[in-house]
Amino acid sequence: MRRVEHVMGFPVSLRIDDGNAREEAADAVFAWLREVDARFSPFKPDSEVSRLDRGELEPHELSPDLVEVLALCEDYRVATRGAFQVRLPGRGLDPCAMVKGWSVQRAAELLAERGATRFCLNAGGDVASAGGPWRVGVRHPEQADRLCTVLEITDGAVATSARYERGDHIVDGRTGRPATGLLSMTVVAPSLTEADATATAAFAMGAEGIEWAAAREDCEVFAVDTEHRVFRTAGLPVAA
Template sequence: MRFVEQVMGMPASIEVPDQAAAGAVFGWLRHVDRRFSPFRPDSEVRTGRHSKELTEVLDLCARYERDTGGAFRVQLPGRPLDPCGVVKGWAVQRAADMLRAAGVTEFCLNVGGDVVAAGRPWSIGIRHPDHVLRVCAVLEVDEGAVATSGTYERGDHIVDGRTGRPVRDLVSLTVVANDLTTADAVSTAAFAMGTEGIAWADAQPGCLVFAVDRDREVHRSAGLTRMLR
């Protein structure tokens, strides 16, 4: 059964055996949004009441800031703390872990285009950067996660923390990994690095990359060929 809700300011869909499993996932994601959203004045991010979970997220943010030489940052000069580049992947991966702990072995969870799949082969499309109703590639994933960072939904919103300027030499960067915490964080961090982030992401343990630059040239990991349909 497929269930769809608007969660964390974006569409979320889940294919699971029953409604109870879907309800638990959506409830968890709403809980995370209330606690960690930089847009809610009473959230932990805004009030500074950092729980163990938020500390875990911020530690991940610090790691990727260090590993990218400051290209990925959760707090730019003159702007409030914004860990959204890591929170979504972390939260959705936790939701997938909840499903597995409850005995659900076959599911596909998609939140804002970032996906965790399990139990059987699932076809996951990578949206075409110029045509909203088309895909530029389709991946077959049976166990793992796919996350994409790009400019086609929100424009030039990803900033290179080293320069303070929006990244414009990439339009889309997708990462495939074993878990969505890694896939989402690596895709966002790599995008912030610009075209040099493609090789950086490809070198991250367990990660495969599919990227489209501003000239619409495709760059992809050699290991991704077996997953392309």
């Protein structure tokens, strides 16, 4: 079963190769992602995030999901010494850098709960999978028709942060300016929550983010810096 929908501002594709309730599982995934977009988008004035940012909600009134997301954001802010931020000067609350990976990982868990053991969920290039092997290409940061490498994952996730889709959209929270030092940062981890947040945080840190991400537990890294040097950790699951 394969399905593609545009949700949260990017294409989401789902492939399920097993399970008896494939359509029901797919329906649950896309319903959840649409719910996340409605509740957590800083661009929707009636979302929970927007209401919190305007001071219309007290901390005790927040949903458990938003409490969890904000706690994760704080963990990464502390771990990066401020490079990862969801409250930048002059801007409103924007937890999108955490919400994407967190919500897609939750969607993968919904699939597993409904009996799917072999699936690949691709959200704007970030992948959560089970029952592989699945081959995941890492795009060249400057040439759209080329790949830097191809990874092979079975149960886990891959996320890439780069400039090539949205320009200088990742900001170093320590300076308030667009992050510099890296062209792309790819992280392989057991969950997309970890992979996506680590890739974004490392990119915000710049060149020092490579070593930081590589030192994270259960994370493997493939990175290209602005000098076009390639870095990869020893355990990176490169396809044969």
